[in-house]
Amino acid sequence: xxxxxxxxxxxxxxxxxxxxxxxxxxxxxxxxxxxxxxxxxxxxxxxxxxxxxxxxxxxxxxxxxxxxxxxxxxxxxxxxxxxxxxxxxxxxxxxxxxxxxxxxxxxx
Amino acid sequence: xxxxxxxxxxxxxxxxxxxxxxxxxxxxxxxxxxxxxxxxxxxxxxxxxxxxxxxxxxxxxxxxxxxxxxxxxxxxxxxxxxxxxxxxxxxxxxxxxxxxxxxxxxxxxxxxxxxxxxxxxxxxxxxxxxxxxxxxxxxxxxxxxxxxxxxxxxxxxxxxxxxxxxxxxxxxxxxxxxxxxxxxxxxxxxxxxxxxxxxxxxxxxxxxxxxxxxxxxxxxxxxxxxxxxxxxxxxxxxxxxxxxxxxxxxxxxxxxxxxxxxxxxxxxxxxxxxxxxxxxxxxxxxxxxxxxxxxxxxxxxxxxxxxxxxxxxxxxxxxxxxxxxxxxxxxxxxxxxxxxxxxxxxxxxxxxxxxxxxxxxxxxxxxxxxxxxxxxxxxxx
Ligand code: SF4
Numbered sequence: 315x316x317x318x319x320x321x322x323x324x325x326x327x328x329x330x331x332x333x334x335x336x337x338x339x340x341x342x343x344x345x346x347x348x349x350x351x352x353x354x355x356x357x358x359x360x361x362x363x364x365x366x367x368x369x370x371x372x373x374x375x376x377x378x379x380x381x382x383x384x385x386x387x388x389x390x391x392x393x394x395x396x397x398x399x400x401x402x403x404x405x406x407x408x409x410x411x412x413x414x415x416x417x418x419x420x421x422x
Numbered sequence: 423x424x425x426x427x428x429x430x431x432x433x434x435x436x437x438x439x440x441x442x443x444x445x446x447x448x449x450x451x452x453x454x455x456x457x458x459x460x461x462x463x464x465x466x467x468x469x470x471x472x473x474x475x476x477x478x479x480x481x482x483x484x485x486x487x488x489x490x491x492x493x494x495x496x497x498x499x500x501x502x503x504x505x506x507x508x509x510x511x512x513x514x515x516x517x518x519x520x521x522x523x524x525x526x527x528x529x530x531x532x533x534x535x536x537x538x539x540x541x542x543x544x545x546x547x548x549x550x551x552x553x554x555x556x557x558x559x560x561x562x563x564x565x566x567x568x569x570x571x572x573x574x575x576x577x578x579x580x581x582x583x584x585x586x587x588x589x590x591x592x593x594x595x596x597x598x599x600x601x602x603x604x605x606x607x608x609x610x611x612x613x614x615x616x617x618x619x620x621x622x623x624x625x626x627x628x629x630x631x632x633x634x635x636x637x638x639x640x641x642x643x644x645x646x647x648x649x650x651x652x653x654x655x656x657x658x659x660x661x662x663x664x665x666x667x668x669x670x671x672x673x674x675x676x677x678x679x680x681x682x683x684x685x686x687x688x689x690x691x692x693x694x695x696x697x698x699x700x701x702x703x704x705x706x707x708x709x710x711x712x713x714x715x716x717x718x719x720x721x722x723x724x725x726x727x728x729x730x731x732x733x734x735x736x737x738x739x740x741x742x743x744x745x746x747x748x749x750x751x752x753x754x755x756x757x758x759x760x761x762x763x764x765x766x767x768x769x770x771x772x773x774x775x776x777x778x779x780x781x782x783x784x785x786x787x788x789x790x791x792x793x794x795x796x797x798x799x800x801x802x803x
Contacts, residue, residue, distance in 0.1 A: 330798065336525045337794045343518040346473040347486045378802055385795040390489055391519065392792040395512075396785055399498045402510065403781045406500035 326377040328368045334358065338366040344384045344391070350375050448483050456485075459696065461745050461761035471517055471765060487516065501769075508780040511697075512768045519791075520694055520768045526787040527692040529680040532566045533777045534584060535559075536685075538674040540615055540633060545668050546601075548661040556661075557673050558685045560603050561654040561775035566688075568645050572676045578612075578634040580643070584651055584675040585609040585634060592663035599663050604656030606673065610646070612636035615672055634674070654776030688783055690773040697767035698743040701760040702735065711735035714759070717749045741769075 330337070338356040345354040345368075353371040370377040448456065455468045475486035487495075495514035502509040512520060539554040546553075564584065572582035586606040592599045612634035640646050661669060680687030700722055706714055707728075714735050715723045724738035745763070750756040772780040 328802075330801075333794065334525075336522045336530070336791070337798075339518045340522040340791070341795070341798075343473050343516050347475050347488060349475050349486065351475075382799050382802055385798045387489060389792050389795045391492060392788050392795070394489075394493055394496065395498075395515070395519075396788045398496060399510075399781075399784060399788070402498040402500050403503065406503055410503075 323376040323378070324374050325371040326369075328370070328378070328381060330366050330368065332364050333366050334364065335366075338368060341368065341381075341384060341388060344388045345370060345381070347387070348380060348384055350380055448478060448481065452478070452481075457765055458699070458762040459765060461747060461750075461763070463747065463750055463756050466763075473516070473518075503781065505779060506774040506776050507772070508784075509769065509771045512694075512770050514766055515768070516766065517768075520770070522791055523784065523787050524692050524694060524770075526790050527689050527772060527783060528687055530790055531688045531783060531786055532571075532677050532679050533686050533688045533775070534562050534564050534566050534569060534675045534677055535683075536562075536586070536673040536675045537678065538676075540613075540672040540674070541670075542615065542672070543668055543670040545666075546661045546663050547667075553661060553669070553671075557606075558683070560606070560658055560660075561777060562651065562675055563654045563776055564651045565645070566677050566777060569677045571678075578674060578676075580612065580636040580638060580640050582676060583612070583634055584640070585613050586673045586675070587614065587671075588660075588673065589670045590663060591668040592665055594666045596665055598665070600659050601661045601663060601669060602656060603653040603658040603660060605660070606653055608651045609672075610641035610650075611639045613672055613674070633672070688775060688777050689780075690775055692770075692772045692783075694768040694770040696763040696765060697769060698740055698745055699762040699764055700737045700740045700743050700749075701762065702737060702758065703760055704758050706735040706758055708733055710758075714749060717751075717755075718743075719746065719748060720744060722749075 335358070338358075342354055342356055345351050350372050351370060352373055354369060356366050356368045358366050368381070370381055372380050447453070454460070456472055459469050460467050472485060475484065477485045479485075492514065497513050499511045499513075500508065501511060536554075536557045539550075539557055541550045541553075544550055544553065548556075562584070569584075570582045572578065576582060585608075587609050588601070588605050588607070590599070590601045590605050613632040615633055616630045617633060641650065663669065678686035711723075711725055711733050715721075715725060720739075720742045722737060722739050722743045724736050725733050726736045728734050743761070745761055747761065749759050750761060770784075772783060774780040774783055778786070
């Protein structure tokens with residue numbers, strides 16, 4: 315899965331099967347947010363191959379650890395998105411329920 | 423020689439007397455590039471997202487959106503929420519993540535759809551394969567989370583297959599009939615067709631082997647006993663039968679994903695657009711204002727009275743702007759009106775096909791992105 319060099323862990327290319335732009339593009343963004351990353355990018359070698367290659371170069375930290383941290387970060391972001399979304403939906407639903415109650419009051 | 427006049431014009435200002443760019447903030451033109459896409463007459467500009475955290479490090483500005491900052495800025499506002507459609511605003515997130523959610527909604531959320539059709543009799547004008555394709559595209563009202571995927575060598579069981587039967591005949595000398603999706607009848611006990619390899623047994627008490635091997639009836643399961651499985655809509659025309667024609671078939675639905683075939687996509691479509699921003703760069707008054715209002719096909723502008731019989735144009739409904747650029751066409755109008763999009767404000771719309779409500783679909787999509795990240799972490803450790 316990893317094609318890095320043995321003597322320099324600070325850079326590496328990670329090949330992931332069964333993934334596409336969905337994961338690669340979002341993880342590239344999250345990696346770019348990490349100040350330890352000096353370069354990162356991804357490519358899809360062939361469109362009929364379900365595979366992406368993610369290239370990471372860091373300021374010194376091992377690339378695989380940085381990638382793992384980014385995945386962790388992205389999971390946290392997703393969890394926050396989910397909880398914020400659920401709360402917004404709940405608020406909307408309760409507001410709507412309240413409104414229909416009020417209009418029933420007016421009619422009766 | 424420099425004339426006195428010219429000297430005055432090029433008078434030097436000491437650098438420390440220049441107005442300071444407040445540290446921690448980008449100069450206005452860079453901030454515009456970073457946060458807005460500007461729609462000019464010929465093409466949009468600044469369309470790229472500046473993702474690199476150190477992009478503005480030389481100016482002492484941190485461009486990163488780490489978790490704490492993200493939490494502070496991120497918000498969601500629901501605009502519309504129905505049984506199968508919703509619209510919401512998602513603010514403070516990068517396009518790469520918003521796009522990941524959209525892509526997952528369309529192609530990686532599982533649903534149930536008809537995959538195998540066993541045709542016992544079809545004398546209608548619709549060929550078997552066309553009819554099977556039409557059946558596949560019918561959305562089914564069933565929660566896919568209650569089922570497993572069926573791989574190639576799995577036996578069809580009550581955990582991975584839903585069976586429907588359709589038997590419709592148009593009597594001779596009657597008029598033509600429409601076969602609608604409501605004719606699809608759920609068979610909770612599985613297939614009723616005997617396997618063709620099965621020899622008729624003398625012993626009539628032993629059960630005939632059918633195309634499915636259900637161990638129990640699906641309607642005895644608590645999930646389905648109260649809400650029977652059926653197509654979402656019961657008025658989809660499948661075929662038209664003339665007098666004397668007949669269709670008899672069984673349709674087997676399995677779980678799948680939109681990237682295999684669009685029939686498994688749980689959304690009719692899911693899309694987002696960035697929030698449009700319409701800005702009047704100068705006061706636009708009187709005839710000019712009237713002219714501007716006439717230009718816009720979706721009524722973005724309004725006229726406001728400013729007393730003494732004078733009128734002024736205002737931007738009343740920027741959200742409905744389609745960025746058709748009609749208002750900046752010709753005659754230096756682009757000096758008066760600026761059209762922009764906000765890069766981190768997404769107006770997200772989800773149209774569900776009915777299997778799950780749209781808000782549940784979105785939460786499921788976010789969960790799938792989480793799972794993807796988790797998979798990477800476990801694979802690497
Ligand atoms: S771009 Fe088109 S829709 Fe938007 S304000 Fe101008 S004329 Fe109206």
